[in-house]
Amino acid sequence: MQGDWPHDDAPAGVAGGEDRDGSGEASGPARRRGRPQQTPLQRALGLLARREHSRKELSRKLTARGLDAADVEKAVGRLAGEGWQDDKRFAESLVRSRAGSGYGPVRIRAELATHGLDREAIARAMETYEGDWAENARDLAQRRFGSTLAEELNLQRKAADLLLRRGFDGASIRAAIRFDPDD
Numbered sequence: 001m002q003g004d005w006p007h008d009d010a011p012a013g014v015a016g017g018e019d020r021d022g023s024g025e026a027s028g029p030a031r032r033r034g035r036p037q038q039t040p041l042q043r044a045l046g047l048l049a050r051r052e053h054s055r056k057e058l059s060r061k062l063t064a065r066g067l068d069a070a071d072v073e074k075a076v077g078r079l080a081g082e083g084w085q086d087d088k089r090f091a092e093s094l095v096r097s098r099a100g101s102g103y104g105p106v107r108i109r110a111e112l113a114t115h116g117l118d119r120e121a122i123a124r125a126m127e128t129y130e131g132d133w134a135e136n137a138r139d140l141a142q143r144r145f146g147s148t149l150a151e152e153l154n155l156q157r158k159a160a161d162l163l164l165r166r167g168f169d170g171a172s173i174r175a176a177i178r179f180d181p182d183d
Contacts, residue, residue: 039071039075040062040067040068040071040072040074040075041075041078041079043062043065043067043075044058044062044072044075044076044079044085045079045084047061047062048079048084048085052086052089052090052093052094053085053090054087054090054091054115054116054117055076055080055085055087055116056115056116057115057116058076058079058085059072059073059076062075062076087115087116087117087121088121088124088125090115091112091115091117091121091122091124091125092125092128094108094111094112094115094125095108095112095125095126095128095129096129098111099129099131099133099136102136102140102166103166103167104133104136104137104163104166104167104168104169104172105126105133105167105168105169106167106168106169107166107167108126108167109122109126110167112125133168133169133172134171134172134175134176136168136172137163137166137168137172137173137175137176138175138176140162140163140166140176141159141162141163141176141177144159144162145158145159149177150177150178156177156178159173159176159177160173160177163176163177
């Protein structure tokens with residue numbers, strides 16, 4: 001409640017009080033709340049606690065927040081060495097997540113490449129997926145366009161376009177739009 005603190009006695013971080021350095025000016029959001037600046041290691045660990053990140057993505061996010069590139073590389077290297085950050089685990093997680101969201105292998109490979117993974121790492125991650133891409137494409141097409149898909153050419157074209165945008169290959173698309181559940 002405003003007014004409970006006399007202006008001169010307000011603790012750091014409370015409206016009207018001075019910052020810890022006594023200047024009366026805030027020097028950033030962490031300072032206003034009375035928390036010390038986080039190290040690059042702490043910030044990286046905070047990001048990893050929310051979700052998996054590739055090494056490249058983690059470095060990019062930290063340097064975009066104004067941290068020194070050398071300190072960021074050191075922190076990310078340490079976290080990778082201790083098992084907190086793992087590109088293999090990140091890639092496998094991304095494959096499962098995107099496949100479950102209705103995306104195909106072409107799109108997923110391209111996304112993994114943008115995260116700085118090489119061809120071998122991408123191939124290994126794609127091999128860990130235990131689903132059937134053609135079945136995923138068929139399920140997506142059936143959900144979006146219904147059971148009349150096999151009979152209507154217009155819907156088949158729309159379904160093919162959708163599946164192509166989602167990153168499915170030609171064989172999966174053909175199997176999905178020509179699928180007849182009664183066969």
